[in-house]
Amino acid sequence: MATLNQIVAVVDDDESVCRAVKRLLRSVRIKAETFSSGEEFLGTLSSTASYLPACVVLDFQMPGINGLELQRRLAPTGVPVICITGHNDPAVREKALASGAAACLRKPFNNATLVKAVEIALGAAP
Template identity: 30%
Template sequence: MIRVVVVDDEQLVRAGLRLILEAAEDITVVGEAADGVGALEQAHRLRPDVVLLDVRMPGVDGLTAAPQVIAAGAKVIMLTTFDLDEYVHQALRVGAVGFLLKDTPPRDLAAAVRTVAAGNAMLAPTVTRRLIDSFAERGPARRDAARERLAPLTIRELEIVREVARGHGNADIARRLTMSESTVKAHVSRALAKLHVGNRVQLAILVYDADLL
């Protein structure tokens, strides 16, 4: 049985959600709250599997409450009437695994709760679309290309180049890796030659593109 808490400032919405969810035999609504504070309190006291959290609410809103609710051990599905980019970005960043519009059909809502409870994620189709778009443009296209370029480097060289990309000077790197500054210079120099770049900034750019922190 999946235990759910619904949080919304409008009592009518809460009632509607409860009605929809209770209709499913494997879901039970164990609590309600009208704002972020109540949500957090219920999350700690009732230990629900899933919390449906309205984005906008008077007092502490859903977005600010979400991180702590998640920390309390619950999966969070955000609910909203409008899927503004700002909301979505922030919600997903703080760890929400669902983002639905309030016009979601009942059966999809129940399905979302099950999906999330199972450790997966569920987004409204429009949200999914935009998430894919933002992923595609920033995709791992350059990443693979950059890694290809970094391939000829030896282990040690790569290690030093990563330090370079962190913005450290040669002296710093020498200290961190406990070696002579001359050695660091030699490694950097050979890396520059292998990668056909002129200075350490371009070195850092490559490491950055390759996504190696």
């Protein structure tokens, strides 16, 4: 289980996905904040010096800054990234994992699988 100060950032251009993931994580007592774009998330990172999530769940394909680019920009922070994608192409998953993603899940994903991936990324599960 995440500690109280750990926040998971959910970055997806689909508002319903953001709401669903936030609600799911909250149901297992993991605090989540949502962002509708990579730009919005990076803006918060740069404007709030103390803000650094413990994990980021991000959509691979978004307008503007896509998930792969956002993952690349987050790499120096060491924050674990979990990609979620609607793509069925194995190359998309391979690209995300090769770029350092902790996990890459295909939408629609199993809720328990996402929770487990987040817990592992937070260091709360083996």
